């Protein structure tokens with residue numbers, strides 16, 4: 001090793017060569033910096049030997065100077081090149097870490113599903129629109145007049161007790177038809193849209209009116225206080241029960257398959273005369289081959305037409321209402337109403353296929 005007093009070309013050349021060798025081996029900037037300090041820093045052989053040049057005899061100064069210049073340059077070049085390489089490597093690593101692998105499977109966001117109730121109502125709308133009918137939607141908070149009076153429920157008519165009504169506190173309404181002072185209710189039936197539509201759209205009228213209705217029932221396996229109905233109303237000249245039956249069969253087929261059929265059984269509703277229970281038959285039905293009750297229907301009671309200012313001697317009409325939940329319970333053999341009410345997406349996905 002060169003001492004302060006001696007300029008030893010071999011020692012300093014070997015030392016710098018060892019330093020360059022180490023630079024080659026280094027794998028990060030930390031190591032590189034340490035090597036630089038050791039082989040080119042203030043206490044390095046190269047620095048110490050350089051200091052000796054001044055005291056060398058003149059004839060040796062030039063060679064010594066050139067040698068040291070070359071060694072410093074070699075070391076500096078090796079160092080610089082390595083810095084460049086390590087930086088490039090670091091950058092490549094960082095880029096690789098950020099790279100998006102387009103071949104990885106996508107993490108899909110679950111999209112949810114349409115609720116089967118909405119789907120049934122939409123399917124009913126589609127069917128009726130395809131037959132040239134209109135879709136009508138009345139309000140859920142309705143005057144008692146449209147929900148009962150206009151539909152021929154007399155003030156003390158026992159039929160009012162057929163449906164347990166939510167009254168909306170303190171509201172006295174002036175409705176579209178100008179009836180002041182009628183109580184407000186949460187409509188108990190989509191039939192409440194019948195006279196509304198007759199008054200606002202006139203005759204001839206062909207409407208389907210799907211929507212939410214309310215009754216003071218407790219939620220249990222077969223009841224829910226909030227449920228859905230699809231109402232249909234046709235008022236025109238010369239309509240008969242045969243027209244009603246034809247439409248009901250079309251609806252049964254659309255909802256329950258090509259072999260499904262409807263049957264009418266005499267019954268009573270204040271707003272229809274004659275009135276009938278609407279029974280349904282379809283082949284895949286669980287729980288036996290019999291007929292099952294699906295809804296109510298009938299020929300529009302002349303008093304309802306009169307409520308809308310329509311002359312019952314000129315016009316006749318038919319109407320029916322089916323429960324949307326009931327349609328689903330029957331069609332899919334669902335045993336618990338809770339499943340329809342809770343809105344669990346795993347449940348909905350089973351019924352609203354491909355949507």
Ligand code: DAH
Pocket residue numbers: 188189190191231232269271272295296297298299319320321322
């Ligand atoms: N609104 C009746 C109900 O909620 C169902 C109904 C029966 C509707 C006969 C009708 C009908 O249009 O004609 O129970």
